[in-house]
Amino acid sequence: MGIKERKEKHKEDLRQRILDAAKELFLKDGYEATSIRKIAEKIEFSPTTIYLYYKDKADIMYALHQEGFKLLGSQFGVLQHVSEPFERLKAMGRVYMSFALNNPDFYELMFIMKEPIEFVKAHCHDEEWEEGEQAFTALIMTVDQCKAAGYFTSFDTTTFALNVWSLMHGLCSLKLQGHLDHMATTKAHILEEGDWLEKTFEGFIAMLNSLK
Known part of the structure; x- marks a missing residue:
């Protein structure tokens, strides 16, 4: 060297x-x-x-935001070989959930703290936030392809994609903040034993299946 x-x-x-x-x-x-x-x-x-x-701490926060989205995007990228769009959509949910659980620090910076997205709104055009745009675009494209294959045809693509993201984000946030495990513990007398993150995700997939 x-x-x-x-x-x-x-x-x-x-x-x-x-x-x-x-x-x-x-x-x-x-x-x-x-x-x-x-x-x-x-x-x-x-x-x-x-x-x-x-130049300042906002610039540092934005750099961390970009780093996190690059990591998430690289994990979404490996799913492009999944040709059946509904299977890819389910796999994207699992990848998103795995990313959140394995990178809770990045997840909080990307999706919980408000400062990074405030910086994006104030200083970035779409082309300057390529990493973040790519992540949501991948979801939009997958939902579009699902619709072309006959799934979710009565739904608006963007609205449906936002609903999918919102449900996954809520599930991941509940798990990371301890609320999901607390519920499973305190309601043990009415809830079956098991991994409630997995059970809830399976329920989410069943809901998607019912909308096909």
């Missing part, structure tokens, strides 16, 4: 350290309580160094 390559690697490593530290602080202390100075202290660099990479 030459000098130029080593310098580039150092820059990328430092950029990632900044993002990792910021993500931890945003989730632990909240966006408003997190400052560039606190991020700098965590990685043991000066605030000036961070400003060489990001």
Whole structure:
């Protein structure tokens, strides 16, 4: 590795350290309580160094938002080989659920905290938020293909896609915030034993099947 390559690697490593530290602080202390100075202290660099990479903490939050959507998009991407659209739609639900459970920090930044999407609305045109647009576009296209195959024909594509996303988001949020497990524990006398995330997801799929 030459000098130029080593310098580039150092820059990328430092950029990632900044993002990792910021993500931890945003989730632990909240966006408003997190400052560039606190991020700098965590990685043991000066605030000036961070400003060489990001103009402010909103820029850092947006970079984390992009990183999360790239990860989600790459996981959705592997489903393109599933030719039957209804099967792909079900698989997208499982991928979304798996992403949320395996990346709860990113999930909160992407879909729970309001600051990242406020930055997007204030500063980004559609082409500047490609990662986020691609994720929802994949869902829209899959619903459209389902309709072409005879599914959900009485529903508007965008509205139906939003409903699917809303239901999956609600399920994932209930699980991540502990509400789903609390319900299963406190209502054990009326609920059957088992994985209630899986049971609820299966109920969601059964509902989709009934709308075919």
